[in-house]
Amino acid sequence: xxxxxxxxxxxxxxxxxxxxxxxxxxxxxxxxxxxxxxxxxxxxxxxxxxxxxxxxxxxxxxxxxxxxxxxxxxxxxxxxxxxxxxxxxxxxxxxxxxxxxxxxxxxxxxxxxxxxxxxxxxxxxxxxxxxxxxxxxxxxxxxxxxxxxxxxxxxxxxxxxxxxxxxxxxxxxxxxxxxxxxxxxxxxxxxxxxxxxxxxxxxxxxxxxxxxxxxxxxxxxxxxxxxxxxxxxxxxxxxxxxxxxxxxxxxxxxxxxxxxxxxxxxxxxxxxxxxxxxxxxxxxxxxxxxxxxxxxxxxxxxx
Amino acid sequence: xxxxxxxxxxxxxxxxxxxxxxxxxxxxxxxxxxxxxxxxxxxxxxxxxxxxxxxxxxxxxxxxxxxxxxxxxxxxxxxxxxxxxxxxxxxxxxxxxxxxxxxxxxxxxxxxxxxxxxxxxxxxxxxxxxxxxxxxxxxxxxxxxxxxxxxxxxxxxxxxxxxxxxxxxxxxxxxxxxxxxxxxxxxxxxxxxxxxxxxxxxxxxxxxxxxxxxxxxxxxxxxxxxxxxxxxxxxxxxxxxxxxxxxxxxxxxxxxxxxxxxxxxxxxxxxxxxxxxxxxxxxxxxxxxxxxxxxxxxxxxxx
Numbered sequence: 001x002x003x004x005x006x007x008x009x010x011x012x013x014x015x016x017x018x019x020x021x022x023x024x025x026x027x028x029x030x031x032x033x034x035x036x037x038x039x040x041x042x043x044x045x046x047x048x049x050x051x052x053x054x055x056x057x058x059x060x061x062x063x064x065x066x067x068x069x070x071x072x073x074x075x076x077x078x079x080x081x082x083x084x085x086x087x088x089x090x091x092x093x094x095x096x097x098x099x100x101x102x103x104x105x106x107x108x109x110x111x112x113x114x115x116x117x118x119x120x121x122x123x124x125x126x127x128x129x130x131x132x133x134x135x136x137x138x139x140x141x142x143x144x145x146x147x148x149x150x151x152x153x154x155x156x157x158x159x160x161x162x163x164x165x166x167x168x169x170x171x172x173x174x175x176x177x178x179x180x181x182x183x184x185x186x187x188x189x190x191x192x193x194x195x196x197x198x199x200x201x202x203x204x205x206x207x208x209x210x211x212x213x214x215x216x217x218x219x220x221x222x223x224x225x226x227x228x229x230x231x232x233x234x235x236x237x238x239x240x241x242x243x244x245x246x247x248x249x250x251x252x253x254x255x256x257x258x259x260x261x262x263x264x265x266x267x268x269x270x271x272x273x274x275x276x277x278x279x280x281x282x283x284x285x286x287x288x289x290x291x292x293x294x295x296x297x298x299x300x301x302x303x
Numbered sequence: 304x305x306x307x308x309x310x311x312x313x314x315x316x317x318x319x320x321x322x323x324x325x326x327x328x329x330x331x332x333x334x335x336x337x338x339x340x341x342x343x344x345x346x347x348x349x350x351x352x353x354x355x356x357x358x359x360x361x362x363x364x365x366x367x368x369x370x371x372x373x374x375x376x377x378x379x380x381x382x383x384x385x386x387x388x389x390x391x392x393x394x395x396x397x398x399x400x401x402x403x404x405x406x407x408x409x410x411x412x413x414x415x416x417x418x419x420x421x422x423x424x425x426x427x428x429x430x431x432x433x434x435x436x437x438x439x440x441x442x443x444x445x446x447x448x449x450x451x452x453x454x455x456x457x458x459x460x461x462x463x464x465x466x467x468x469x470x471x472x473x474x475x476x477x478x479x480x481x482x483x484x485x486x487x488x489x490x491x492x493x494x495x496x497x498x499x500x501x502x503x504x505x506x507x508x509x510x511x512x513x514x515x516x517x518x519x520x521x522x523x524x525x526x527x528x529x530x531x532x533x534x535x536x537x538x539x540x541x542x543x544x545x546x547x548x549x550x551x552x553x554x555x556x557x558x559x560x561x562x563x564x565x566x567x568x569x570x571x572x573x574x575x576x577x578x579x580x581x582x583x584x585x586x587x588x589x590x591x592x593x594x595x596x597x598x599x600x601x602x603x604x605x606x
Contacts, residue, residue, distance in 0.1 A: 167442070
């Protein structure tokens with residue numbers, strides 16, 4: 001029996017989307033298109049019987065016994081202790097007491113800037129805890145567990161299913177495996193991105209999403225006519241404009257890339273601009289550079 | 304405009320399956336489970352306007368003009384010219400005249416021994432021709448094209464959809480994307496295999512598959528109860544026995560692996576034995592060794 005398991009989950013930038021809430025979090029989700037990245041999150045789940053993970057212990061007022069440890073979904077992310085809300089839901093769904101594990105995540109991606117880091121941690125914890133505690137779930141079941149937890153936490157609607165697939169995912173129908181449906185763009189371009197700051201996914205998703213969803217549905221229909229990477233960026237740019245989500249800094253950077261002969265758009269949701277090929281560097285920016293991740297999330301071999 | 308495009312398609316070994324024929328080749332397929340391999344097929348499609356690909360030219364008897372080149376799906380496989388039947392169907396579905404392309408495939412895998420080489424070539428040609436001739440198809444559409452061509456050629460029922468997915472695919476429902484459904488085992492074991500000879504997939508699939516399909520359905524139900532790699536091998540072994548497909552050489556090798564404390568089964572369909580971990584080498588064999596391929600089929604970057 002091993003004491004830890006590590007999964008890699010690619011980052012995911014959504015270019016455009018429509019929101020499809022539902023009372024059942026496995027059916028809720030988004031339609032749209034995005035890019036999975038070789039820049040991702042490495043998530044290690046460790047067995048931690050002593051429970052020294054920062055959780056607190058509730059005691060039963062009648063017996064005085066320590067009853068159940070309660071941990072507010074705290075993980076170590078790049079060495080700092082942060083709260084990643086969906087993690088609690090994932091562990092709960094797998095029947096793993098939060099006091100029995102510690103979670104450490106490492107990523108080069110900015111947090112809160114539209115790269116799906118919370119979904120990645122949730123999915124990585126699902127893969128890791130499943131093998132560590134012998135839960136015997138299938139990949140679809142683990143994706144469902146993470147998707148539900150992300151929807152219930154309000155931190156995302158479509159990152160998890162896209163990160164489980166890899167490539168340039170098109171979310172044809174919302175929801176977890178068995179409800180949703182995915183396709184992909186058969187290209188593997190180089191990716192560049194720059195981040196200016198954070199935006200709150202929860203704040204946008206909890207507001208009026210009518211205009212956003214109409215723009216997203218329109219972009220999806222047009223992408224399906226010709227599913228290419230260049231069209232995906234152009235439709236994402238149209239969506240960001242129509243949905244009223246562009247910030248000044250993002251709009252300026254997109255204009256700069258276009259002036260240099262390229263194309264770029266905005267990550268949903270963060271103050272992040274992404275481009276394929278050399279769009280941002282041609283425009284004089286100093287972007288982070290990575291590739292499209294060809295595979296979906298998965299366990300890494302034991303070291 | 305580039306003059307060639309190269310795709311990589313993982314090899315695929317089916318451990319057990321049930322056959323589900325249908326008049327519509329997109330609905331026909333198999334259920335079952337298998338392993339995709341980092342040993343795969345690299346397929347290069349080249350634009351070849353002169354048509355010097357070994358095809359013959361039919362002339363119109365009324366006008367005497369060369370009307371349409373007819374090529375019997377000839378590809379170069381590891382330097383030898385061989386016939387790969389589904390390739391003609393793939394090019395036809397994409398509206399590409401066979402006289403306009405040449406196809407070269409390279410693989411370390413044995414041909415006709417249960418590694419899905421024909422499906423891999425079909426899928427690789429679909430990805431390559433799509434980008435080379437700007438056909439603008441999605442990944443699901445390309446998988447559908449290759450799956451249909453493979454079913455129509457009678458060379459396979461489930462390799463293409465598994466090779467498009469990667470990992471340890473479970474075929475829950477038969478057929479191309481939109482009809483079929485897939486899941487996966489969330490493990491990435493090392494793979495060993497030895498091959499003693501060929502078996503004809505077409506001969507088995509064209510015979511009475513009643514007992515085989517009953518055994519395959521039973522194995523699938525049991526695997527879904529606990530989708531782990533070790534259980535997949537054990538259920539594959541039970542299937543090969545129940546379906547009456549074991550040859551003496553394959554049965555002996557499986558016995559040897561079990562005597563050495565491991566487990567192994569037979570590739571469907573070839574005289575091939577596969578094991579996870581070090582099962583075959585522990586039993587004194589000198590197997591080929593590779594890993595589970597984490598990604599599905601896809602284009603390789605231009606060199």
